[in-house]
Amino acid sequence: MSNLLLPSATLEEKQPIYKVESGxxxxxxxxxxxxxxxxxxxxxxxxxxxxxxxxxxxxxxxxxxxxxxxxxxxxxxxxxxxxxxxxxxxxxxxxxxxxxxxxxxxxxxxxxxxxxxxxxxxxxxxxxxxxxxxxxxxxxxxxxxxxxxxxxxxxxxxxxxxxxxxxxxxxxxxxxxxxxxxxxxxxxxxxxxxxxxxxxxxxxxxxxxxxxxxxxxxxxxxxxxxxxxxxxxxxxxxxxxxxxxxxxxxxxxxxxxxxxxxxxxxxxxxxxxxxxxQKTLKTFEKKRDNLNSLALYSRQNAINKEFYDLYLNQAVSEQKLSxxxxxxxxxxxxxxxxxxxxxxxxxxxxxxxxxxxxxxxxxxxxxxxxxxxxxxxxxxxxxxxxxxxxxxxxLWSVETNYRSSSSPFGIKLSDRISGKPVHVDLSDAPMKTGLITNRNKFILGPSGSGKSFFTNGMVRQYHEQGTHVLLVDTGNSYKGLCELKGGVYFTYEEDNPISFNPFFVVGRPDVEKRESLKTLLVTLWKREDERVSQSEYVSLSTALTQYYGMLEQTPALRASFNTFYEFLQGPFKTYLATEKVRDQDFDLQNFLYVLRPFYRGGEYDYLLNSAKDLNLVQESFIVFELDNIKDHPILFPVVTLIIMDTFIAKMRTLKGIRKMILIEEAWKAIAKEGMAEYIKYLFKTVRKFFGEAIVVTQEVDDIIGNPIVKDTILNNSDCKILLDQNKFLNRFEDIQKLMGLTDKEKAQVLSINLDNRPGAKYKEVFISLGGRVSKVYGVEVSLEEYVTYTTEETEKMQLFQKVDAGMDMTSAIRAYASELREAG
Known part of the structure; x- marks a missing residue:
């Protein structure tokens, strides 16, 4: 039997469009x-x-x-x-x-x-x-x-x-x-x-x-x-x-x-x-009548007649369009x-x-x-x-792919279905469209949820786009990234204790710098419950003014706490005697005695006398690692003051430059040390200076039990970021209530990591902007990023062993990533 051959025709003969005109x-x-x-x-x-x-x-x-x-x-x-x-x-x-x-x-x-x-x-x-x-x-x-x-x-x-x-x-x-x-x-x-x-x-x-x-x-x-x-x-x-x-x-x-x-x-x-x-309904009326007349001959006709009745009744009574x-x-x-x-x-x-x-x-x-x-x-x-x-x-399809933001600023995340990179702007575009009124962010994710990979990736991409980054950490989560970026890393070790020089400034100190130095000196001198009198405050202000005046006249003299202390012992002591300032107005001897441990030869002489004259305001990547001193009664308050001073100086000095301060678990200790007012000031003011404050935590109780978080951080963070909350499943209603999440956002949060692509290594993250736009993204990184961001102690040791052996950080990352790639 031969196949039937169909005649062929040209598309021009059969195509149905006659003309395209005016759209x-x-x-x-x-x-x-x-x-x-x-x-x-x-x-x-x-x-x-x-x-x-x-x-x-x-x-x-x-x-x-x-x-x-x-x-x-x-x-x-x-x-x-x-x-x-x-x-x-x-x-x-x-x-x-x-x-x-x-x-x-x-x-x-x-x-x-x-x-x-x-x-x-x-x-x-x-x-x-x-x-x-x-x-x-x-x-x-x-x-x-x-x-x-x-x-x-x-x-x-x-x-x-x-x-x-x-x-x-x-x-x-x-x-x-x-x-x-x-x-x-x-x-x-x-x-x-x-x-x-x-x-x-x-x-x-x-x-x-x-x-x-x-x-x-x-x-x-x-x-x-x-x-x-x-x-x-x-x-x-x-x-x-x-x-x-x-x-x-x-x-x-x-x-x-x-x-x-x-x-x-x-x-x-x-x-x-x-x-x-109307024509359709009339046609159905006729069919209904025909079926009604034939209903006696067939049960199916009777059933179909009822269907037509139901359809016509709804069309008329509910005014539905056929x-x-x-x-x-x-x-x-x-x-x-x-x-x-x-x-x-x-x-x-x-x-x-x-x-x-x-x-x-x-x-x-x-x-x-x-x-x-x-x-x-x-x-x-x-x-x-x-x-x-x-x-x-x-029957209509009503959804599409995740779209990339048209904003030039943002970070790369992945869509949930294929893992394709998506450009996401969490700061500028949402501000312009009114989704958010500030750029602050609150990040909640238990240990192992992928929090460090998300924050490292966000910080890296922000910094690469010109942002000045200041990080406060308690777990060495950013050591690899800081080293790669050539940043400044402050940490405390017995053989290499943390050290600053808050007295170093380029030029004459402005009002903000003098105020922060006075606050630092008062913190070192007085206990929390001790009051500072007006005369003591004026005396410290005068001392700082005269000290920096002396430095201008003596260029060879180096600014530090040691030289300031010696200035107080000499020229300023003479000035007080000339002005007949009484001890009850300013007790210089008491001041010198209390601050003696921070002077040359004292227990903490390293703290305020760093040999490096770093201008922290101009440094674009700074990490303060506070894990070893977060419970220290003397070191921790001083370091937190320097941190706040550094970022506030950046806020007021760097015009038109984006700034970010990210505080990991250290914020809990900061809030306990009388720093609550700094936190409040920061979160309410930073948006005016093209900046954003970010707080990261992993414990539910940190939200529920801390008024600083509830009343200041959450209320002034329009971007809320949550990672896998399965550990908090039984308490999630409390989190939902405190963070003001809708039922849709709750469903999105609890869907995190439920349907990850087989064989792919990544975690998901939920992001809500102003409670109005929310999505879940994938946080997938390359092997090079993985070895840079990892918080696993053994993996970090292998990376830094290569650095200690003489490799630069870039070469060490590539070498370690290549080893992992070959190992499969």
């Missing part, structure tokens, strides 16, 4: 289509109420459209690969380069959403698959519609777009060049016919002889065109079990399983046909042979919607042809079903 597609049936590109909400960011609100807006928008209008929503999900930013004109640091190389060609699904609104020239209720231009041998153009009908259509389209825009969906109308292309760029019409969204997509052959083959792409089509294919109830959203817990309901859109969650090349077409509503609907899934692969794996994957996705997977092999050509932009009027009627607008809109 409109005009078909050979005189249908007029307006085309848009849509930006939908990001996946995993909407709550149940958000889905319901969005659905309600869709229904209202559809009701604005005139009769004989087709809404065709076409969502493309195309496999793509992440391309690193090596050629963006700026030199990358070693860690940034390693990050980009780690994600080089990371596969992901690129989502693009198009919306086509078509005004058909006439009613198409009886238009079938044999009526399309693909099947007809002759084309009989119809007369264009009256101008007033087109005007009414365009007005309705404008209202449709405005309504959805107000709901947060961004619209971009496609131009003539977008649709037809140019000599250098392929247009959407050609892209669809080749199933290729590349701007240089070549034209390929279409083969309808055995299903559908587009070039080398073998296609399958799955239709939702019968009521029997659908579940009994359509919903706006469904519970996503992989990210839900027994305490939380994590919602995704009803059509999400055939959207981004379907990991293959596919197009999801959604059609909604607005016919003549429409026709259809959805189909076009998937493709370039693999040879029977694509069983693709079939199983697609069927499973449809089954997750509680729908029946029906592969359409007969009408695949007609459905593909109707999917051409502007050709929705050619859709075969037998593939659609009657329903109401509310149910039809449930």
């Amino acid at each position: 409109c597609l005009i078909s050979k049936n005189a249908d007029v289509t307006v085309a848009y590109r849509l930006e939908l909400p990001e996946i995993f960011t909407l709550s149940v109420s958000d889905y319901e609100a969005l659905h309600s807006v869709f229904v209202k928008a559809v009701r604005l459209l005139p009769n004989h209008t087709v809404v065709h929503k076409q969502d493309w999900f195309v496999e793509d690969k992440y391309m690193p930013g090596f050629d963006q004109g700026k030199e990358l640091t070693m860690l940034s380069h390693a990050y980009e190389r780690h994600f080089n060609e990371r596969p992901f699904l690129q989502h693009t959403c198009y919306l086509f609104l078509t005004k058909t020239a006439s009613s198409r209720e009886n238009w079938n698959s044999l009526s399309t231009l693909l099947s007809r041998s002759k084309i009989v153009p119809k007369e264009m519609m009256e101008e007033k009908l087109l005007t009414a259509f365009f007005n309705a389209v404008s209202q449709f777009v405005r309504l959805l825009s107000d709901a947060g969906i961004r619209f971009t109308q496609l131009t003539d060049e977008d649709l037809t292309g140019t000599e250098e760029k392929t247009g959407l019409l050609e892209k669809y016919l080749s199933l290729n969204l590349d701007d240089a997509a070549p034209m390929v052959d279409l083969d309808f002889s055995q299903g559908l083959k587009v070039g080398s792409k073998v296609c399958q089509c799955y239709s939702l065109g019968n009521l029997d294919d659908l579940p009994l109830h359509l919903e706006t959203d469904v519970k996503y079990d992989k990210l839900s817990t027994d305490r939380t309901h994590f919602a995704v859109g009803f059509a999400a399983p055939v959207g981004l969650l379907l990991g293959c090349n596919h197009i999801y077409n959604q059609y909604l046909f607005v016919d003549d509503h 429409v026709r609907a259809h959805a189909n899934l076009l998937v493709w692969t370039e693999q040879e042979g029977d694509p069983k794996e693709l079939r199983d994957l697609t069927s499973s996705a449809i089954a997750q919607m509680n729908c029946r997977a029906r592969e359409n092999m007969v009408d695949i050509g007609a459905l593909f042809w109707a999917g051409i932009p502007g050709n929705a009027g050619d859709f075969p009627t037998e593939e659609s079903f009657y329903t109401f607008a509310e149910q039809a809109c449930c």
